[in-house]
Amino acid sequence: MSTPSPFTPSAPRGNRIQKPRRPVVVRDDRNAVRVDVEKLSKSYGSQQVLVDVSVDVKPGEIFTIMGPSGSGKSVLLRHIAGLESPTSGTVKINGHDPILPETRDRFAVALVFQSGALFNSQSVYDNLALYPLEHRLCPKPEIRDRVMRALKILSIENAAHKFPSELSGGMKKRVAIARALVMEPQLILYDEPTSELDPLMSATIAEIIATLKEEISVTTVVVSHDRALSLTISDRVALVHQGRLRAVEKPDDLKNSSDPVVRAFLNPEIDIRNPRFKQLETVNHD
């Protein structure tokens, strides 16, 4: 009998919930999901953050959203996670509105926050066990196995009894990903997964994201500034600029894009003799 991959879910999708004690979560579709964003606009007061953004993320795809700081990419991700309601337009996960609790019951959607958003008053183990415990997905011994397996995948088994305040930035990121893994998600959303990490840890995180896609059936949406990560592991990359969708291409096509905004973002030149901020000052004075 072959050894199961550490990425394999605790049981095949479809038989995942064994002997449930009054299960709270009942999934009607256990495969990777499709995300459709249709003419999405979002304003905070008079400030328009997203303008008519339309994207579709195919099941099982790694879709990366890139863009300069403040371009609205994290807001777009929060809409997909159901944490924001659109000013106009729609966001659908397999045709369902992600803001509704019923949709969250139906599909496992995990969001890996930029800061990790770990529960500081709980140990790493309790952080990971919270979701299956609260939703009564399986008996406690199985939850323990699930948690330990996720920690092993991220090579942080030794951190199980530590508290988030005792962890480094990289460890927190890995715990946040492990917490998402415990959910056995059908859609996993990463908000800047490699920010504040050293290049080696960034590469590790990129490998984990890519491997997860291969090993379990999951749709992945990544928001990132990280050019290397975005262009290496993604199936498609979107570039958001000033709240508008500028391009959606395969990584190789994006690299060869003729769009000056895309080119400037992907290949920024450092010009010490004529720095950009000096140019901006001149414009402001004029």
Next chain:
Amino acid sequence: MKRITALLEALGSSLLLAGKAFVSLPAAPRILKRVSEQGYLVGYTTLPIVAILCFFIGAVLALQAGITLRDFGAKQLIGTLVGESMARELGPVMVAILLAGRVGSAVTAELASMKVSGEIDALVTMNIPPARLLVLPRLLAVLLVMPLLTMMGNIIGWFGGAIVSSQVKMIGVPTEMYFQNLKQYLSVGDVMDGLIKAEIFGFVIMLIACTTGLRTRGGPREIGFAVTKSVVFSLIAILTLDYFITKALS
């Protein structure tokens, strides 16, 4: 006008939060551990301060009233005065003020910090309602602990009054006479009225603390503002409600 709208909005949010929390009541057996943790925070850690405060309130009340009653030749009634005042008014109000300052502020700071750091959003994405996980245990804990805390405060206050009455020569009421008088005029109804007040105060304080914490937006500066707002609103609510509950119960 803006302030009235904001106040009504806050009131609506509080009621909605309480509703969401109590809808999760069937899940109460699953959150017993959290309720006991919160009960420990609300009750056990607040008890020493309640004891000190109520002891001295009882003592000061006996000292102030004792001298006046002595001048009127009615110093034997000091037990009734301290007993009634503590049970009906000072006990529940003082314990509630302490709760607002000590527990209410801590709860607001904790929830506001969770909100600002994204922990509340994390719960929402996991489809774990914050009202069930964070609010319901706190509300149940305060409802369980507040009457006990108030009763302890009352008893300690009565003893404070008894010690001053017997030890201060100007008053000189023996402890036996003090308690005999207290028992004679203080009814179970008086104590129950005080406990009803305490229960309502505790519930309102915790609801204000949770609502203010969960409505916080921004950064660390806003956490500080939220704590101040929560304590100020709680104090206003305690004193305003005190009048109306007293009127309703009398």
